[in-house]
Amino acid sequence: MKSKYTIKEVKELLLNESVDSVLLAELADDSRTGVQKLLEQFHKKQQHQQDLIERFHHKEFLEKPFWQNNLTVAGVDEVGRGPLAGPVVTAAVILPADNTLYEVDDSKKLSRTKRAELYKQICDQAIDISVAVGSPHLIDTENIYHATELTMADSINRLYLKPDHILVDAMTIPVDIKQTKLIKGDAKSISIGAASIVAKVARDCLMTMYSHIYPEFDFEQNDGYGTKKHLEALAEVGRTKIHRLSFSPVRNVDKLYSK
Template identity: 55%
Template sequence: MSESESIAQIKAELLMTPDLERLTVLAADPRKGVQLALKQFQRRQAQVQARQQALAERLRLEKQLWPQYPLIAGIDEVGRGPLAGPVITAAVILPHDFQLLDVNDSKQLSASKREELYLEILGVAVDLSIGICDAPTIDRENIYHATELAMAQAVNDLHFHPNFLLVDAMHVPVDLPQQKLIKGDQKSASIAAASIVAKQVRDHLMGMYDHVYPGYDFAHNAGYGTQKHLAGLAELGPTPIHRHSFSPVHQYL
């Protein structure tokens, strides 16, 4: 009888997802604490199902393409808008049994969740690679073309040659079939994984640059033109990682 068990024991049991027969027994338990625990369990289950459905939708394109293209690389970038630092791209090939439920557009995730998922993606990805174009290249080529070059670098540096690319809002200058997706990091799990990897790699790099070039608050602004960054720029002038072609950097040269 479930009533011989403490409510604490039942709560612990419900964390382990008991079978339907056991849930039926608990549903007949008259204690309010047990019924409250069951409601909490049902809410958790509904949340998990919603996350599973959302991931299934973000894998819809991959599942359609995998029979013909078993190695699909998702491509995304981060860092087109900052005044300092490189543009970083990532290419990520996911396994066909990918199950990290919360992989989504990196901008929709907290910093701690991004870091957690970043480490998990590193562990489960079939392959991944990073592309980078520094500030002098951005100044020379323009930011759009520099991003294309960094995306091509990421693709070309993969150990496994991809059959197909899913790309967030751009075309990669490589000889591979590919599909450009607007807001692709919300529509494709492969692109979403790439967005998380690129974001975390760049954030880690800008945190390092904050120690190399103190006074610009790079660890917190990632090179974007925040008030502290602009104040540092006015006081100290540009660093070697600043983009001279970007306003207002060029006025301090």
């Protein structure tokens, strides 16, 4: 049996998010291979979207008790504890109960393009967002762990709205607000996941800027981590103002970047 639609028309009809069940039944009876392939793709897309929504609602279970009592909850995360160069960056994000950030996940699991897309969605939907930067000097002075805690506190204190509760990824933030500490929280909480994306995008922008100042180190590609090219440049041209002197590969380099 062949439906009244051309394959091109079927393709356009199936681009809609909601398709009439009568139409789907008609297309299911269409014997053309092209129509069946389009229908298969449509059902796979619908199932993928449904799976995303189910995972999304599961990730909201920590926030829901607060939202149901009209309380605000902030997700906090960091990016950049491991690199040899550049700052540690933290973000705090307060989301509304009716957000639709279905694809938010741990930033490390997402491509640069997807992070940029979700960053815009988070900025559009969030009630409040704050980003804080912990300098290499702070890291060298306080140690990376405590510097991260202090920078997380900065991101909380810079919010316009003081949250009633904090969800944080595996850290304790030195602020007088009750908080829940989670291991791999960026994959378990929608708010922490959103914060991880905001922090990652912000730090990537900073490291891209630094890559223009210090082109030998390829910061745009390695984000300050100790890749082979980074270590070779460190040995050849010396350490820069954004290198962390308390990290051994940098501490062992006597030469200063001269440009």
